[in-house]
Structures are given as structure tokens and as C-alpha cells.
Amino acid sequence: MELVEERPCRYRIEPYGAMRVPGVVFASRDLLADAEKSLAQVVNVATVPGILGASYAMPDIHWGYGFPIGGVAATDVDEGGVVSPGGVGFDISCGVRLLAADARGGELRRALPAVMDGLDRAIPRGAGPGGVWRPSGPGPLERILADGSRYAVEEGYGEERDLVRCEDGGAVAGADVTQVGERARQRGLAQVGSLGSGNHFLEVQQVAEVYDTAVAGAFGLADGQLCVMIHCGSRGLGHQICTDHVRVMDRAMARYGITVPDRQLACAPVDSPEGEAYLGAMAAAANYGRANRQLLTHAAREVFRRAAGARLSLVYDVSHNLAKTETHDVAGRPHRLCVHRKGATRAFPPGHPELPPDLRGSGQPVLIPGTMGTASYVLTGVPGGDAFHSTCHGAGRVLSRHQAARAVTGKEVRARLDAAGIAVRPRSWRGLAEETPEAYKDVSAVVAASERAGLCRTVARLVPLGVVKG
């Protein structure tokens, strides 16, 4: 694979074979060590029908199902462009929500153990069923799928600002609940308001450094401020929807004369029945994901109110696993695109019409969850942002779960976090070992490369005080 360095942190793979567009990789050489398999996936994605611009990879690229994680691919809806479930990923609408407390870290130091104990009891997590809210039947679940966190707020689990500061105002349009299968519903019913496992977490954090005071202020953040970050997705419901629709598309591809170099790139035209069915189900899963984060927000707020007398206000909520219909100028003409972001975060620039009025001047908040025990970042979109206004989403694994669990025990990880002054409330020792920081790339290097590549600007760095893990 030949990577041509166009400028710092921007490499190009010239089209060859069935590639319709080049590959463009934003990263430093260091971050691309051992990236052979995922770069081959960048090349594969460049062959999908209707792809426009390039097959993009973010600095945190790693191997995924069909499409790389850290990949962005936009297809032209009006030119036979396809949608692919593999371009979104199994955890549909996995994303991050950041809340700012009306207190500085130091002010709550004495209350922190009680807050952590409260969160330990209040936040359902780990694999399998269990959530803060059990819908009373199919009716309420359908409302969650159709209206996302708008429904949760309507039911009393939030406030108006929670919708203003959430991507898409709390709910993606176009959810089609009839495309959510029975099995997905069954799995979803039991998991509303739960973290899940793996790299998902709820952290109590403190703003450790502000790089742009004005933008941070517009977001509602200041130096020393206490925050809560929630990283989770659509649990078994999104996973089941992905499984179901991949199967349908795998069978339908031949009918549309589509050939792809890897069956995991299964796709269908955006305007085909299969494409519309997937997008309708995907939107429903996205709404489930937002409602999930909203209900966890409510649970965390109750804990902070009781244990510390503190309020939590939403900074932003943004997904990093989603396909969106967006209009972008390409070669001087607006195109209606299906933008797949898989392990990549939308990063709208200042002035973008879809931003709420109070964020128009600053750009969209981009939330980057760090590895357990390390920093997380708040970034913002920039004018002229490349890759259809997208940037990185996190650190990215370098050790498999098995390798990580062999390298360290959960108790060792806990001891290290304790020594660093970070309170951890794990669900399992094994899970803690699998998430040890050395299993991941350095999130700071990922963020630095993203900024160097011109994809975003760094606004603030947050460090954890307490971690709630699945």
C-alpha cells in the first residue's frame, strides 16, 4: 500500500483497481504503525457505488466490520449512492454526552466518595439486561424509537436545554419503527438507560486545561469545572438491527448489480426499499441511543443533587456511529449525501445553520472520550473542515481484549487508578483489565493529529476523578 504524504497528517492512496475515489488518511506515521489491515479496508470502501470525494480515515483508524473504525464515506443519494450498515457499525449511534456541574472540582472533593457510591448504585452497566427504566410495554418503546430523548424529557427525565444541546434536537427524523424487528425490540425493552460494557463509561471529570476560553465559555465550560461524561450507545437493540439489515442487504446486492470486495460491505441504494428500511431502523436505534443517554443523565443528576447539592447542565450530545443525509458542496455544486461516520465525529463549523443559536459563533462541540484513567477532550468544528466536516472519535485499541487481560489484572488496574487519585467503580475485574490504558493508543496524539490535519480545534482537556465502568 503506497501512502503519499500530501502535507503533515494527510496521506493519499491513489485509486487503483475498482476504487472509484482515492483514499485519504489523516494521521501521523506513528499512529499508522500496524494499520495495514485497516488501510486495506479504506481501499475497499473506495469501491462502493456512489462514493464521492474520498474514502477517509481518521487518526484513530483501526480494523472494523467491513469499514474501518475511524472511517468516513459519503455517497451521492441522487447518483445511485448506497447506504451500508457496516459503514455505521454494530453500535448504532454510540456517542458521547458531556454535562457541566455548577461547581468546581475542589468544591466537591469531600462529597465525591458519596457521589461515586451513589453512581455505583444508580448506573446499570455490564453485558445483558438491566436499565434505569423498564418501559411498560410496546407503546412506550415505540415512543422512544420515534422520538428519542424528546420523549424522555416529555416524561420528566430532563429539561428543555437537554434537547437544544443534543444533536438533531434530541431525535433523528425519519425513524421507521416498523423496520425494527421483534428480536431487536425484545433486547431493547430490557436495556433502556444502561451503559453496557467495553469502552463505555460514565466519568466524573474536571476541566484540566482550557485552550480557547471564549469557545469553552460558549459551550458552558471553564477551568477547574466539574463535569460528567457519558459514553454509550444503543445496546443490544442497535446490534440486532445491524445484524438483521446486513442479512437483508447481503441477499439484495445481486439484484442491484452491486459487487463489493468484502461481503461485510453489504449495501443497497439509499433510495431502494432495503436502503430505506435500514435507514428507518437506524434512525430508530439512534433515537434509542439518545434516550439511553438522557435517562442515564437523569439518574446521574439525582445522585449529584442528593449527594452534593450540584446541578448538571448539558454541554452537548453527539454520536460517532451514524449515517446522515447532509447537503455538502462538491466541486462547486450542492450534493445530497449519505455521510457514513463510523468511529468518526461530525464537526460542524461556526455559522452552520443546524447549530443552536448560542453555538453558531463557536462551532459544534466535539466530544472525545479518553481511555480509562486518561484525559478526554472537547474540540470544535472549523471552517473548511475536511472529510465532510468530520474528525476523530477516541483512542482506538492496539491490544485485543485477551492480550490486555493477559498483560494486567483488574486489581492492578484499580490500584494504579487509586494511586492516581481516580476512584473507580467497576462491574467486573476482567472488564477492568480489558480496558487498561496500555490497550489503547494515546488519545492526546490522536487529538493532536486531528487538529494538525485541519479537522478540528482543541478547546479543553478533561481529566477523570471517578470512573463508573461496565
Add this chain to the structure above:
DNA sequence: ATGTAC
């Protein structure tokens, strides 16, 4: 990521 295998 995921009822960590259909």
C-alpha cells in the same frame, strides 16, 4: 460494540 458462537 454484542445474550463475546448459529
